[in-house]
Amino acid sequence: MTLRSTRVLSLLAAGMLVAVACGGGGGGTPASSQPAAASGTTQPTGVAAISPTRPVEFVISTAPGGGSDIYARFMQGVIEKQKLSPQPVQPVNKEGASGAVAFTYVFEKRGDMHYIMITLNSFFTTIITQKLPYKATDFTPIANLALDPFFLWVNEDSPWKTAPDFVKAAQDKSIVVAGTGSKQEDEALFRRIQSTANTKPFTFVPQTSGATVAAALAGHQGGVDATVNNPSEGIGLYQATPRKLRPLCAFTPDSPAAGAYKGLATCKSQGLDITDYYIMRAVMAPPSLSAGQQKFWVDVFKGVFDSADWKKFMDDNALDPKFLSGADFTKFIADYQKLHEDIAAKNNWVQ
């Protein structure tokens, strides 16, 4: 009975998918371009920007309140405040399956500029490990607005005061660590630490969100002794009295120059040579947008990036503001695609 009902369900589901896909195709934008509207562009390029003609969906791959959700809603607030888009931009949560639902939704909107999407590294990891029928490089790249660094965290009561203390302990026995999701960015970084510092394999306990990762470490839940939370995820427990978490080092080329973490040692200076791994906070669009449509969105997000609000948000959350678009961003995407393919292959993540 159960099997049959599930099968009926999946048949129905397949039917629905087809219907949705066909319906979506009809709603595309006419190719005829609107005159370049109030995009406030300053970059002289050969292509005229094409504006959206109806409200835009800003697709978010996490649930309301998740990491990406906060970024997308913040960006949307700036777009609205600065009137960067002639059409409203509406955040829409399409959470589920570590981003696969959102990616597929946007992928199917080929050529339609009325859909944009906030992405993080799951844009690479999920597509690779779930063997989805497309690649990160198939989408139209818009811009990267920030790089969110990783820190190495321990509980305040931990005997490990420096990165070498941690590495030495990890070489002696398997340390229990926590991170968001399975085969996602946190685990990817721990596996890199494992091979860089030649430690025993970490026992990785997957959690549902960055916030629960930090909480698991603060409470030693199930024996968790270290995490690689982002600065913003750990800040509440870092600033608590008494302090609950302690960052040992930052996986960045330079120490944070300002803010709550000013002067924190880099992991490289402590002998753990990983400086090139970040969470990207980037905006992507469906495949095959025209150059003019792409330019419109690049201009909009350049406007967001240049706003005072965004600068304050970057400082408050110890983010590295880094604007990438055009060829630089395309190269960045290609590099991260390669990096994550390598990690997945090395750790046998794709079966």
Added chain:
Amino acid sequence: MEVLGLLAGGFGTALQPINVGFLMVGVLLGLVIGVLPGLGGTSGVAILLPISVVIARGDIAGANSTTAVILLAGIYWGALFGGVITSILFNIPGEPWSVVLLFDGFPLAKRKGKPGLALTSSFVSSFVGALIATLLFTFLAKEISDRALAFGPPELFGVFVLSFATLIGLGAESPLKSIAMLALGLLLAAVGFDTITGAQRLNFGSIELLAGIGFVPVTIGLFGIGEILASAEEQGIGYMEKISARLGFSDLLEALAALWSRKWLVVSNSVIGFFFGVLPGHGATAASFLGYGLARQYAKNKEDFGKGEISGIMGPQCTADAAGVASLVPMITLGVPGSPTSAVIMAGLFVWGLQPGPLLFIQHQDFVWGLIASIYVGHFLTFLLCLLLVPVLAMIMRVPYAIITPFIVVISIIGSYSLNNSLLDVSITIVFGLIGYWLRKMKYPLAPLVVALVLGDSTERELRKSLIAGAGNPGIFFSSPLSSVIMILAVVLLLYPLAKTIRGRLRPAPASAAERKHAA
């Protein structure tokens, strides 16, 4: 006491006309959002985030970020109360945390013909639960959230096993049918993305199914549509006729009397709900099931549960509301949200330029205490509004069957569509409507299916997380005093009914054994 001074200051902020005004707007919106199935408190708060930015920015004279958070939290309070209305009147869950109200809320309203009493009981217990939780919030926020951090996967798994243990045998005439439904629920919960290994399970290659089968569209189908099909067969008999004529004040008196006779249940469930809500990531929904299970466990009249027992309304409702209030605690004290809705409110704080976490208490005292005071005011407002609405709402039950039925079907379909704007959810609702009808005919209990579907995922996740951390050794469940106590309690509760059955069978056993000997 210092706290009382700060709270008085908070009331000064919360009672400013502009803040009361926006609180009222929030509560009303929340009630509407709560009543509409599908559109939940979480998405309701998310929809209003852009407006809250305008308010927090100070574009409206006298308003600031405190006004903004009061508005958003108001939506949450309204939704916590309002979700039960659709459950009780139409047998459709208005919110995830009111799914459990389908078990006894609708039977009391329909079969016993007391919609006013069912609604009032739920509102009264919501109010008391929220009040107890807010008092704990005011005086013990920091201490409790520090303790909650130590509550890891082994402890949580214990609590989930405890929930299952208290719910075993729910609505069952035949234990085998119960077990079958439990297994079906667990199987459905397993569909989709496995967050522990990243594997795809039972999705038949569909990416939409990869997100899993949501319990809200399933329960809308099983209960809402299923019930309509079943009563259509009876030509609507028993829907309206038995509705009591008296409305209003007498229901309130009866509900208060019922509350007084269950005061220890409500107080202990509210305290448990508060603690559960503080745990990061576990909101009102799981708490409501635990609350129902405990109410049933304490009760002497277990067989009345599922047939319109007031404890089956008050028990879960006060627990859910207390957990809802408590889910704001870790956000304020630690920067870790306690539930999806509080995660969205926390996103709001970020967007307004505030840093959630312990520094809020120091740097933004006005904000924190204004928010805490507004929880008292907000619940008082919501409670009054709801009581005034009861007679009107109860009247809906007298609308002729032929008119109300299509309306419920439409609400069910729109509700399940608006969950994720997904047609898959609509087909799930329809399919489970048919399944629900068939299960009713075959006398399979629906409650075990729903319990397993709602709690199955989290239970599995905490079990596997514990075992990963413990390197596969189940000894981890007894590694801390806290988890040992919870596990032992859960195991005892699980085995108790079994032991009782065996003892019941053993008593006549000597005679039959003797007979068998003779026969041999």
